[in-house]
Amino acid sequence: MNDAPRKITLGEWEQRYEELHRAGLREPAYGGRLGRHVLLDSDLRLRNLRFDNSPAALRLWNLLLTENQRLAQARAQGEKLVGTMKDLGTVPVMAYSLPGLRAFYPDGAWWTPCLMECSDGLLHQADTLGLDSSLCPVRAMAAAFQNGEHFPRPDLLVCSTGAVCDDFSAIAQRLEKMGFPIEWWEMPRRRTPEPGEAACVLPGGLSAPEVQVACVRDELERIGTLLSGLAGRPLDAVTLAAGIRQANKIRRVLAALRRTVYGSPAAPLPALEMLVAEMLAIHFCSDREEALGVLTDLLAEAESRLRRGEHVIAEEAVRVFWVNPVADLRVMNLLEDWGGRICGSDYMFTHALDLIPEDLPPPEALARTALADPMVGSALDRARRIAAECRTSRAEAVVVSRIPGASHCAWEGDIIRGVVREELGLPGIELEVPPISDSLLPTLSSRVQALLETARSRRMPADAFGRASPLSGAT
Amino acid sequence: MQVYYTSPWVPPEWIKAHGLDPRGVWFADDLGAEPHPIGAGVCAFANSVVRFAERHADSAVVFSTHCDQLRRAFDTVGGSALERRFLFNLPATWQSAAARRLFISELERLGRFLVKLGGHTPSGEALAETMNQYGSARRQLLEAATRVPASAYAEAIARFHWDGSVNLPAPGQKNDGAVAVALLGGALPRAHWHVMDLIESAGGRVVLNASEAGERSLWYATEDRPMPAADASLPPLSALPAATPEDLARVCLDNCADVFQRPNTRLYAWLKPRLRSRQVRGIVLWHYVGCDLWRTEAQPLREAFDLPVLLLEATDTASEAPRHAGRIQAFLESLRGPGA
Numbered sequence: 001m002n003d004a005p006r007k008i009t010l011g012e013w014e015q016r017y018e019e020l021h022r023a024g025l026r027e028p029a030y031g032g033r034l035g036r037h038v039l040l041d042s043d044l045r046l047r048n049l050r051f052d053n054s055p056a057a058l059r060l061w062n063l064l065l066t067e068n069q070r071l072a073q074a075r076a077q078g079e080k081l082v083g084t085m086k087d088l089g090t091v092p093v094m095a096y097s098l099p100g101l102r103a104f105y106p107d108g109a110w111w112t113p114c115l116m117e118c119s120d121g122l123l124h125q126a127d128t129l130g131l132d133s134s135l136c137p138v139r140a141m142a143a144a145f146q147n148g149e150h151f152p153r154p155d156l157l158v159c160s161t162g163a164v165c166d167d168f169s170a171i172a173q174r175l176e177k178m179g180f181p182i183e184w185w186e187m188p189r190r191r192t193p194e195p196g197e198a199a200c201v202l203p204g205g206l207s208a209p210e211v212q213v214a215c216v217r218d219e220l221e222r223i224g225t226l227l228s229g230l231a232g233r234p235l236d237a238v239t240l241a242a243g244i245r246q247a248n249k250i251r252r253v254l255a256a257l258r259r260t261v262y263g264s265p266a267a268p269l270p271a272l273e274m275l276v277a278e279m280l281a282i283h284f285c286s287d288r289e290e291a292l293g294v295l296t297d298l299l300a301e302a303e304s305r306l307r308r309g310e311h312v313i314a315e316e317a318v319r320v321f322w323v324n325p326v327a328d329l330r331v332m333n334l335l336e337d338w339g340g341r342i343c344g345s346d347y348m349f350t351h352a353l354d355l356i357p358e359d360l361p362p363p364e365a366l367a368r369t370a371l372a373d374p375m376v377g378s379a380l381d382r383a384r385r386i387a388a389e390c391r392t393s394r395a396e397a398v399v400v401s402r403i404p405g406a407s408h409c410a411w412e413g414d415i416i417r418g419v420v421r422e423e424l425g426l427p428g429i430e431l432e433v434p435p436i437s438d439s440l441l442p443t444l445s446s447r448v449q450a451l452l453e454t455a456r457s458r459r460m461p462a463d464a465f466g467r468a469s470p471l472s473g474a475t
Numbered sequence: 476m477q478v479y480y481t482s483p484w485v486p487p488e489w490i491k492a493h494g495l496d497p498r499g500v501w502f503a504d505d506l507g508a509e510p511h512p513i514g515a516g517v518c519a520f521a522n523s524v525v526r527f528a529e530r531h532a533d534s535a536v537v538f539s540t541h542c543d544q545l546r547r548a549f550d551t552v553g554g555s556a557l558e559r560r561f562l563f564n565l566p567a568t569w570q571s572a573a574a575r576r577l578f579i580s581e582l583e584r585l586g587r588f589l590v591k592l593g594g595h596t597p598s599g600e601a602l603a604e605t606m607n608q609y610g611s612a613r614r615q616l617l618e619a620a621t622r623v624p625a626s627a628y629a630e631a632i633a634r635f636h637w638d639g640s641v642n643l644p645a646p647g648q649k650n651d652g653a654v655a656v657a658l659l660g661g662a663l664p665r666a667h668w669h670v671m672d673l674i675e676s677a678g679g680r681v682v683l684n685a686s687e688a689g690e691r692s693l694w695y696a697t698e699d700r701p702m703p704a705a706d707a708s709l710p711p712l713s714a715l716p717a718a719t720p721e722d723l724a725r726v727c728l729d730n731c732a733d734v735f736q737r738p739n740t741r742l743y744a745w746l747k748p749r750l751r752s753r754q755v756r757g758i759v760l761w762h763y764v765g766c767d768l769w770r771t772e773a774q775p776l777r778e779a780f781d782l783p784v785l786l787l788e789a790t791d792t793a794s795e796a797p798r799h800a801g802r803i804q805a806f807l808e809s810l811r812g813p814g815a
Contacts, residue, residue: 162568163546166544166768169567170768172737212577219573405767407765408547410544414514
């Protein structure tokens with residue numbers, strides 16, 4: 001069996017699966033052939049993706065693509081489901097601290113039109129609900145609630161509001177008017193403490209006024225009371241502290257994985273799998289223990305490949321820092337086809353990657369973590385963190401991926417690219433990626449390739465006449 | 476010093492009580508007066524407020540978080556305006572003690588900002604006096620809501636948001652044959668007031684101006700918390716002998732009825748009796764390009780009130796009028812029915 005790391009098609013995975021099976025592959029209950037997700041769940045986009053060929057990646061994809069079954073099974077077993085919206089990484093830590101609760105993000109339905117290549121009809125259905133294409137693809141969530149085909153109806157639905165995207169807030173409000181009651185909790189817009197004002201250090205090196213941390217803490221405690229009621233047992237400090245330690249265990253493995261993959265001269269794992277792996281941080285794909293196992297496997301695979309001197313993306317690929325998740329997963333493949341690789345990312349939930357402080361009272365620690373959300377503060381804060389991470393990850397270019405209709409995208413791109421250019425001189429572009437980008441590939445390709453060429457040309461020292469020398473490839 | 480505010484829920488009496496001059500930004504003559512380059516998806520109103528702040532470096536501008544576009548626009552203000560800009564964190568929720576505390580702390584922070592600009596911290600009596608003045612003015616304006624023609628009424632409210640005064644015209648003649656419509660939505664700067672003229676010239680009558688700085692912005696302290704919803708019986712103003720920021724926050728938050736609130740049920744509760752008592756036959760929903768908050772309310776409004784809703788999208792004033800005229804004419808024609 002050829003175990004050399006490479007990206008393979010869904011068809012090639014069939015043969016690969018047979019080989020692994022013959023070689024004694026052991027899988028969790030949700031394991032199996034990737035192709036079944038096309039046949040049984042109409043995840044048609046998989047046919048156009050290319051996947052890492054490791055068993056670890058197989059486990060990752062199977063965990064991701066079986067979430068809805070997992071939720072249905074949990075419901076059948078008497079567990080309570082908590083739909084958490086928008087906060088990306090905070091309320092799930094609380095919910096998973098309590099036995100019998102399982103949290104998930106209905107927001108995740110924003111990828112359903114991509115995965116099902118719009119055969120789900122969710123976006124069309126959203127149109128009929130008054131949620132048209134002027135809004136972010138997360139509008140698919142409202143349609144998924146309505147048709148009940150993509151996830152079970154949660155027993156409790158909570159949503160952060162305040163300093164959130166208006167499009168999301170509007171969609172969630174529509175959802176409530178459709179008959180899905182929502183428990184809203186306030187997320188203030190993070191600001192820099194004034195001189196002399198009592199302040200708190202936040203994960204990620206930011207700070208916020210104590211008064212804002214207290215506001216979020218109070219709100220989270222209110223949500224905690226609701227979760228306690230649902231679980232039938234109190235979410236006390238000891239219980240929550242244990243939940244935070246478990247979440248941090250996952251965050252530590254993910255941090256090691258990101259360091260290993262993004263920091264290596266040649267990438268041992270592809271961008272697409274890394275994007276999915278990062279997503280596990282926010283709600284553990286509805287299974288905290290399995291999420292930890294999946295990430296541990298991926299880390300082991302990456303380390304093993306590096307030890308063997310193997311990689312999936314060669315060293316000469318341009319190191320790209322990617323901002324915002326893509327609505328079409330295929331674009332992550334294409335970036336690599338076009339000569340780039342991901343060396344760092346801000347997929348809008350860097351606060352879910354940072355460790356939650358374990359030396360603070362648990363609600364306080366979670367409140368501080370929630371306030372470190374890159375989307376609730378100034379775009380300048382976010383841009384500065386991106387610039388700092390570009391520096392440490394030796395990024396050569398930045399792509400700010402716009403999400404169609406998302407209100408934050410209208411303003412932040414210029415600020416982020418401006419700060420990165422000013423501090424590091426890096427070239428950057430903005431790119432709008434719809435759920436199915438096939439018809440835009442010529443445009444996307446030419447824009448990305450122009451960026452990569454620009455970045456490559458910066459590697460080469462100029463001669464006396466200011467011309468780039470093709471002989472030097474030094475970084 | 477002039478302090479421009481961008482949401483009616485940033486109480487102008489707080490600015491006034493600090494000895495500075497509050498000005499509703501919607502009614503500045505040069506707001507959006509000249510076209511500015513604008514990025515994809517950017518709200519023209521938020522963009523014009525940024526340019527306004529940069530142009531008026533001798534004044535202060537209080538942005539607000541009630542809309543994501545304005546919140547993010549604040550991040551882009553540059554030049555010498557940096558020192559004189561402020562972002563007021565308006566809570567989207569209103570049910571919790573945390574939201575109330577957040578609002579109070581923002582009032583206090585705004586107070587410190589105003590003092591830095593040269594204002595002074597008001598005494599309890601001074602704050603109460605200013606609240607009473609503003610409350611009285613709002614009550615007078617509310618009483619006139621159904622008597623004064625739409626354009627004149629908009630002018631009166633604009634005047635109030637400009638200098639706190641009330642200058643009501645004589646009641647206009649009612650055109651009973653006109654179709655009663657409500658004008659609902661976000662910011663409606665003076666430059667876009669042609670919308671009201673277009674409605675009138677197409678045979679309609681704006682009987683409820685529920686745009687951002689319209690009738691919805693007229694709240695005051697009463698014995699009841701919040702103010703009763705009914706149109707007919709305006710409760711007396713509760714004149715306060717002394718007031719604290721907590722009092723101001725309570726009155727403001729208790730009466731806030733806006734689309735950004737979560738849930739935004741109070742907006743619907745505010746609209747319902749007014750739409751009914753004024754026999755509104757259609758709603759003109761005014762919103763800017765990129766304003767998700769208002770745009771997505773079109774269908775819920777139709778469903779809640781069983782009324783037709785016309786979406787009118789603000790772009791730039793020069794090109795929108797002919798387009799709006801056609802849409803408004805067709806809307807009113809459809810409301811009148813054949814032979815009307």
